[in-house]
Amino acid sequence: MTARTSSENAREIPEATVARLPVYLRALVTLADDGIPTCSSEELATAAGVNSAKLRKDLSYLGSYGTRGVGYDVDYLRYQIAREIGVTKDWPVVIVGIGNLGHALANYSGFRSRGFQVVALLDADPAQHGEIVAGVEVQPFDRLEEIVAAADVAIGVIATPAAAAQSVADRMVGCGITSILNFAPSVLAVPDGVDVRKVDLSLELQILAYHEQRKSQTGALLADGGAA
Amino acid sequence: MTARTSSENAREIPEATVARLPVYLRALVTLADDGIPTCSSEELATAAGVNSAKLRKDLSYLGSYGTRGVGYDVDYLRYQIAREIGVTKDWPVVIVGIGNLGHALANYSGFRSRGFQVVALLDADPAQHGEIVAGVEVQPFDRLEEIVAAADVAIGVIATPAAAAQSVADRMVGCGITSILNFAPSVLAVPDGVDVRKVDLSLELQILAYHEQRKSQTGALLADGGAA
């Protein structure tokens, strides 16, 4: 992340807090949908699956949007968090690599409903071109620069095989994209000022497997011990 | 996590380290594929995208598998990490919810190549039943208990809409699954001893959007100053 001087902006929100804001936002949307007008930090924390002290501390970085003795106005807080994250208006997004995962991402309604609009689907394979996925036509990867410039795209999603990911990232960076969400299982090298977040599906399973293995090992040890 | 006495098992690997082991494993596999027999901590760290001091400390939790003055034997270290994670043999996995994302997950080759075998695809919607995805037939969700018992499944993947996720999780826990990978955007409540990891696609984009928004804000300020 770009480490700027803290004096430049009074509100330096910790990264851990930033990562939880979308969770709070989602919980608030759910509460609003249920017609609940206000909530306490305890209620919101439960809905978001966190500690209430942590929630209050996180929200305090944004400002004082609650009322002591009362709680938070759901709609008001929701707007404030959405504004802080920057999803009060839609962000244009391009997805590169329209394989199985790319299809799923293009069809994922959560993007659209949470402030992101897929403006283009790109793939290097000519066999994919012309297909309409979720109302958007798959186009040649070479049109990347043109599309990014036209729609002023800042966020790119990489859903290609690992081998292609770095060259796709280079092209993205080259045409002005400064945020990349990478689903390919590879480490991307990008210049300073470009943010990369990585989602690795099998990595998560491997972490689960580690704990699972320990569970069964400990169980076996305890079984022997108990037999004595 | 079950907090056991540290005397019970000498190797208490920190969670942050566990999360990086799969990254190192992947880097080692790549090196091995390239025919590289040994590597230094510096080289491996670069390949994995981390600091070399952190890498060495992480590996030190597993044991002393390197040689001072030389480095690490790629194949040997790879096996040791794989053994530690528990992916030397395949883990059976069930996927529930065969929509767009479920299809992509079922077809994702990375699972198979990294120690996981999808033994069943389940969906509550009868319209999906009978379809063959990646060589596996989609079956009714009601067969969950039967399948889990038959294949001794410990890991379940939830790719349903948010509304169904909690009830799916309850059923999974009920039939003995103790590790859940949740792709639905909802907070799951599970008993102690059950591990849940959550992957939230739009959450990652929202985090990027936050930083992106700050860049453009700061960028506007800096635009006067200097565009280095």
Add this chain to the structure above:
DNA sequence: TTCATTTTGTTCTCGCGTTCACAAACTCCT
């Protein structure tokens, strides 16, 4: 008005994770 009650916002402490820095140990060359 004044007091009791509720709930936020913030201070403080503790523990974990990251990073630096260096001693230990191994290889290779002379």
Add this chain to the structure above:
DNA sequence: AGGAGTTTGTGAACGCGAGAACAAAATGAA
């Protein structure tokens, strides 16, 4: 054999985040 050069493994310092605890502020009742 001995010394120079590498590279690992680890002790120590540091900084960040989590959680407890409390003061400040708002409401409502007497």
